[in-house]
Amino acid sequence: MTRVKLYTLPIRIWHWINALLIFLLILTGAQLRVPGLPFFGHYSKAVWLHKYMGFCMVGSFIFWLVYVLFSGSLRSHYLMRIRDVRGMVRQAMFYMYGIFRGGINPFVPSPENKFNPMQKIAYFTVMVFFTPAILVTGILFSDILYFAPYINALGGLRILDALHVVFAYIFLLYLAIHLYMATLGHTILAHTKAMILGYEEEEGGESTEGGEVGRETEEEAIT
Numbered sequence: 001m002t003r004v005k006l007y008t009l010p011i012r013i014w015h016w017i018n019a020l021l022i023f024l025l026i027l028t029g030a031q032l033r034v035p036g037l038p039f040f041g042h043y044s045k046a047v048w049l050h051k052y053m054g055f056c057m058v059g060s061f062i063f064w065l066v067y068v069l070f071s072g073s074l075r076s077h078y079l080m081r082i083r084d085v086r087g088m089v090r091q092a093m094f095y096m097y098g099i100f101r102g103g104i105n106p107f108v109p110s111p112e113n114k115f116n117p118m119q120k121i122a123y124f125t126v127m128v129f130f131t132p133a134i135l136v137t138g139i140l141f142s143d144i145l146y147f148a149p150y151i152n153a154l155g156g157l158r159i160l161d162a163l164h165v166v167f168a169y170i171f172l173l174y175l176a177i178h179l180y181m182a183t184l185g186h187t188i189l190a191h192t193k194a195m196i197l198g199y200e201e202e203e204g205g206e207s208t209e210g211g212e213v214g215r216e217t218e219e220e221a222i223t
Helices: 009-033 043-071 073-078 082-096 117-142 148-154 157-181 190-197 218-222
Strands: 002-005 199-202
Touching: 009 043, 009 157, 009 190, 043 073, 043 117, 073 117, 082 117, 117 148, 117 157, 148 157, 190 199
Parallel strands: none
Antiparallel strands: 002 199
16 A cells, blocks of 8 residues: 555645534524524524534635645646546546446546546535635625625525525535545545545555655655
């Protein structure tokens, strides 16, 4: 097994804080839609938690955006390249068919190329489009009197509510797929372990898509 350094400490901390915020937003959001749910006691408490967890989520997104822009991660890990386009069909076939036949994943992550083509499409779409959309609609909901001109410009409160709920369901669908994909490492917890420790264990020393697989160095082990 080769240990490959994939996730820096700031990204790992951000990931788990973000995961906790999403979990709390899902539970509070469910109670707002179904007031009889007993997750957080009184309905008003769920409203308060959902509102301020949403503000925390805005801060989390801003941190991610600043980090990936200034570290160069957005360009190197999230944007599609020519080789990604060429590898899309093979990667899709692996997920739809090969994985159930014991096939080998055509993509091996490296420090320079962490995500396969399908992951890049999913992560970029969620982080650049759907996350801002659900946060903006949530901010408008946080003070409907103050933001009334913008809400009316969107078509009114019912339209805003529908948009926020639709984006939330899309997010839930993505989350379900994300959790499933997280179990597809060489062991069921391999990808989760990598997001905790920063290292992914891969068989062999070369990548078929990601280039050379990076080995850990003393400098990386400190990070």
